[in-house]
Amino acid sequence: MIWFLIFIFTCYSILIISLSIGFHKVDEFKTEKKIEINSFSVIIPFRNEAKNLPHLLTSISKINYSNNLVEFILVDDDSTDNSVEIINRFIENYEVGYNQKNIFKVLKNNRTSNSPKKDAITTAIVIAKNDWIVTTDADCILPINWLKKLDSFIQEKEPKMVVAPVNYNVENIFLEQFQLLDFMSMQGTTIGGFGINFPFLCNGANFTYKKEAFLKLNGFAGNNSIASGDDIFLLEKFIKSDKKSVLYLKSDEAIVTTFPVKSWTDLLNQRTRWAAKSSNFSSFKVKLIGLLVLLVNFLVIYYLFLGSLAMLFIPFVLKMIVDLFLFLPTIKFFKIKSSFYKWYVFASLLYPFFSILVVFKSIFFKYNWKGRRFKK
Template identity: 45%
Template sequence: MIFICFGISLLYVLVMASFILGFDRVKTFQLSHLKPKTHFSIIIAFRNEEKRLPPLLESIVNLNYPNDHFEIIFVDDESNDTSVQLVRSMLANNRHLNVTLIKNIRSSNSPKKDAISLGISEAQYDWIVTTDADCVLPKYWLESFDEFIQKRLPDFIAAPITYVNCHGFLQNFQLLDVLSLQGATIGGFGIRKPFLCNGANLAYKKELFKTLNGFQGNKEIASGDDVFLLEKATKLNANKVHYLKCQDAVVATSALTSWSELVEQRVRWAAKTNTYKNWFGKLVGLIVLSLNALLISCVLLVIIGIMAPLHLLIIFLVKFSIDFLLIFKTANFFNQKNHLKHYYISSFLYPFFSVIIIFLTVFKGFKWKDRSYKK
């Protein structure tokens, strides 16, 4: 039993150490303010986001990029609040911007994929950029993508996201979780095994989307508009798939305000993982889950006297330390080291949280935007 415990722990350390090394291999991209060349079509799908849309709309107005070099396509996914009116008000007050509002056309089990596909079919420019309606865009967002495209000539770009204005333990718990995911995302790109990205900050060529047949093959899965496309793009040509590690490209969003919302969100995220085709991503998920489940099992074994407390302590400290190194690097990049004080309690809670999420994923569906989805 002890050999199994330490074997799983060793595998975990090797995976996390590779992400830590990979994180440093992805060099931070600095803007040099080149003359803008790239034209972008920004696609934003939304449903009932009246509370979150105003900050996004304001950030769009404040983008530092030539107005004739980008368009924004809002795709309304059957909103029944004032979201549509907010977008129309933006249209009326900012006629210098090229903004289009269209209604989503459902054709699959994934409204968001339908919305993005529809937006791409309406896009007039060669580069597609996606973000979410609950995000705030940085001033030099498009300039960051443009310079990266000019210098690196990619076909697919993943970019950073984080939570801001986090208060209290719940929101800081989510922030630390997202920082760990961002660290693993960047680390995966650094070791040339990309397996994660986020559709809230993603860019790719329209021609690439067509070559990959869009979301064909995973339309029946409600979410995953980002990772499934990453898998396809990497399989086609991994050398054209890059990560934009640039502080001027960081998209900000807000953490959830209740545990029930968080559980629903994480169940939705977990529900798509068994359909991933990336073997490395599946292996990482299996190792991470195994160690978290192992820690809980070891607690029970210590309680009933089968395992020595020292062995449990060693396994926990190994995970605690290697996780902290990756999260520290990520927090440093995002200038969020002041939130690390919540890591200590979070590190105790997370194994239980992650195992509960997997358990719920197996036995229940989830709700997303007031719609129910079965597993």
């Protein structure tokens, strides 16, 4: 067993250090083009987001970009609260910023598959008038220079798809700090993957692609039976079609902020939803990475309960140290406050148990999300 432990942790260390090197290879984008050229259709699906929509809409009102080059398409996915009323009131009452009603469209989702979010995005793309599709979520806050930075990046790099950063707005309590650390590991892995020329993660809360390319690749066709994955599976399609045209925008002015869930049950359901799509990844290497991470977490738990006294905490400490190679540059880029260190040990100890539970639940059980029940 000890040789298996050494082998797995050696592979894991190589992976994390490689991603850390890749993270540093992705340069921060500083260019600011004076003339705005690209037109964006920002698509925002929503379902019962009355609590979050005021934050989103306020941030939209502050976005610094030409009115004639942007539209916001909000797609109602069968909300039962007053979300639509909040949006309509915002459109009618706003006197500054995006005050032209034709900039905003509110649609009803046209459900045609097992994936409500993919249906919502497709519903919006059908009527989107601009060259670039940008997706985000209704529980997000958008930075003021978000579209301006995207425009500059597209002008200079000429991509067909842009993956960009997402951060959490958290309070100093363990549940939210745990989510932040888990999310930072995914963000660091996303950036690191691009840096080693092996992009395999993205986040639909900050995701941009050419409408023409989306239609040419038949959008979500082939994976719309899977409830989640409106981002990952589309990323795979674009990479398979033209890998060099898929780029990462590493800029603190392009960071979209979202909020953590407020209960452990919701967190488990959310992460189960994310994990449920992993078996459908087309890349064998990505599946191998997932298996490696799973084995590392399993070994941490195994030695905590069944290992010898001398080996009790060694796998846990090793993993915690190795993870810092990627965590440290990630939290520096995202400007995470020093409370990170306060929670890191406790979160690292809980994470192996949590991740194994998520995998188990994603394989054998259905999950609830936004008032609906889904199976894998």
